[in-house]
Amino acid sequence: MKKLINAPEDVLRDSLIGVEAAHPELRVDHVNRIVYRGTPKADGKVALVSGGGSGHEPLHGGFVGLGMLDAACAGEVFTSPTPDQMQEATKVVDRGAGVLHIVKNYTGDVMNFEMAGELASAESGVEVATVVTNDDVAVQDSTWTAGRRGVGVTVLLEKIVGAAAEEGRDLASVLALANRVNESGRSMGMALTSCTVPAAGKPTFELPDDQMEIGIGIHGEPGRHRVPLAPAASIAEQLVEPILADLDFTGAPAIVMLNGMGGSPLIELYLMYGEVARLLEKAGVTVARRLVGNYITSLDMAGCSVTVLRADDEILGLWDAPVSTPGLRWGI
């Protein structure tokens, strides 16, 4: 295992030290492993809390800041944060208007966020609502998931719903929007290589030199099938077709993300985006906004995922609203 780390058991701790040093505009609670905005937000603003296992950076800590999250809880690599962490984050960010938990659909995350919400509500009187993202069309159930996995739409949802919360919308309205965004998005990913979890010290799975995994999960969970390595144009088809088969994306503007899994260079991600854009155009999908880069990753896995979100004028307006986080920044 070749990694830029000290001891495998210290990766999360050491990385959060770096996040704090790199971003004076954020605050890091090293005991509870929570990243907060440095500037407290206004009273009456609904707060957004997300979190999950580490190894998907910039998700979630890199999306804390004006216009996105108020706090992110970091679990160990590919391991859910604990209810304690989530409860603490929820209490700290509440400004009396309630807190939205944004949870990717993995059994541990869902269970722990549910418990944290109940505790924060019972012990501190915080009103908590929850959206569970489940946009991955690849598989119905998976290693750590009942139902579809939550993947790329989580990034877009945090941006869009973050802007709505910033506008001062109330918790019910923010929750309704969050559910609508989740239901309007679909994703599909693929891997050329496995990732290597530091604590494991070896690749999560073996993938022969002439094969790739279509429908991979962001923790290296099995996808739909292994197929022979193919040109980018064919890979794009294998990702886009299942997305378009699952939801009608015509007749509305779409937000598209071509996401890198962490180990694929940007020159390849742009190349893939070109292929994806061509297919979407051919299918009559009007792309209104796009994002190309590493946004929800799987450590050092080589590969990519495609997310398509059926938007409308309201969602595009929220997308364009100012955002200032380590991972996404514009308009400010």
Next chain:
Amino acid sequence: MKKLINAPEDVLRDSLIGVEAAHPELRVDHVNRIVYRGTPKADGKVALVSGGGSGHEPLHGGFVGLGMLDAACAGEVFTSPTPDQMQEATKVVDRGAGVLHIVKNYTGDVMNFEMAGELASAESGVEVATVVTNDDVAVQDSTWTAGRRGVGVTVLLEKIVGAAAEEGRDLASVLALANRVNESGRSMGMALTSCTVPAAGKPTFELPDDQMEIGIGIHGEPGRHRVPLAPAASIAEQLVEPILADLDFTGAPAIVMLNGMGGSPLIELYLMYGEVARLLEKAGVTVARRLVGNYITSLDMAGCSVTVLRADDEILGLWDAPVSTPGLRWGI
């Protein structure tokens, strides 16, 4: 070779198609392989043109836009663009105030930009000035370089000098600033793995599982030495010490970049930044601004580089000025 590409010989062409599709705010000349700003700039503004071999994305095409470059010429992977490309870019962006060529110190780039400048001057009367970056402290000469290689400072220079040009400074003043920024910055990089050039189809060099290369070049050129794999804290020392030994960074604010080589995930880059920040603080260097992520890459190479720039109030002001490019965006 596992890559998200079609044919190896089409990587650059296909990737530029993706850049154009992903960034409607940019223009791509596919014949000459030049990325331009979509919004023509004001008459009288000095124009900035850079370029080099592809495979270092987001450098340079990802730094075209308000507050940075006016155009970037893309060569084949790790291969200098031709004088024709550079001449064309120079002619197109000139608004009568002259053009600054920003050239990383590699023999091919330097020679071709020199020829392009002479041709643009002779044939179109464009006033051209040139800054050659040479900030890599690792080695004196290298595979493709007489003198030090130009690496990470190029990113910082394009941002800082781009802001100065945006302010309306004249060519002589922009050139003087560019030289001052180059002289004030130092970099050092390392690799855990080789990269694989698509046309070659195999890793550029072999690096045993228990070794790393300190002082690596951005094309996989040999560095100072191969040493046993070490913890991040030790890697940071091996990068920071030669930088601090080469220039005094105390008594002034510093801009620091922890750059990923393309194949290292963000969690590791933040971890490395934490180690670097600790060493700089210990050495009495005051870090005023920082950048962590993939900015000047080497395809899929795992590894990182550190760049430290000795700044002042003027440079910090230019650093903070609005910028809107695919790779760097703030204040707008």
